[in-house]
Amino acid sequence: MVFQHVRQSALGVEHPAVVGGVLLSDGREHTDDLVVRLVGNHSFVLLEAEERGLRDVLHAEFPLPGRRGLVDALVYCDMTTPSGTPTSCRDRIAEILNRYGAGSFVGRFIRRAEPEIKTAVERVERVRACQ
Numbered sequence: 175m176v177f178q179h180v181r182q183s184a185l186g187v188e189h190p191a192v193v194g195g196v197l198l199s200d201g202r203e204h205t206d207d208l209v210v211r212l213v214g215n216h217s218f219v220l221l222e223a224e225e226r227g228l229r230d231v232l233h234a235e236f237p238l239p240g241r242r243g244l245v246d247a248l249v250y251c252d253m254t255t256p257s258g259t260p261t262s263c264r265d266r267i268a269e270i271l272n273r274y275g276a277g278s279f280v281g282r283f284i285r286r287a288e289p290e291i292k293t294a295v296e297r298v299e300r301v302r303a304c305q
Contacts, residue, residue: 211237212239212244212245219283222283253266253267
């Protein structure tokens, strides 16, 4: 498996964190288990891991938290403010497809995950509208 260093801007640390191109950990020793599991499952990445034949590895290392609201909130942040600048979910998905290509692992994953991503973003937007 290929390990490389990645920077997870939310935690601000560098660690070997990519296996086969899938983000697996982000400063695990610097934060609690729930945060690590949320980041390890950001934006339905289990679907990307499945594309790469690594779903079981990712799921074993980072079991999906059973807290839908938190998972949705992370998806919302990733898909609407990835670098701190607001964008639409539609534009973010288009940017990802443009960056990686529709036929890439990431491109295939994001197309598969798009309905779930949009649904999660819509749930957060409904909650925000009520506040």
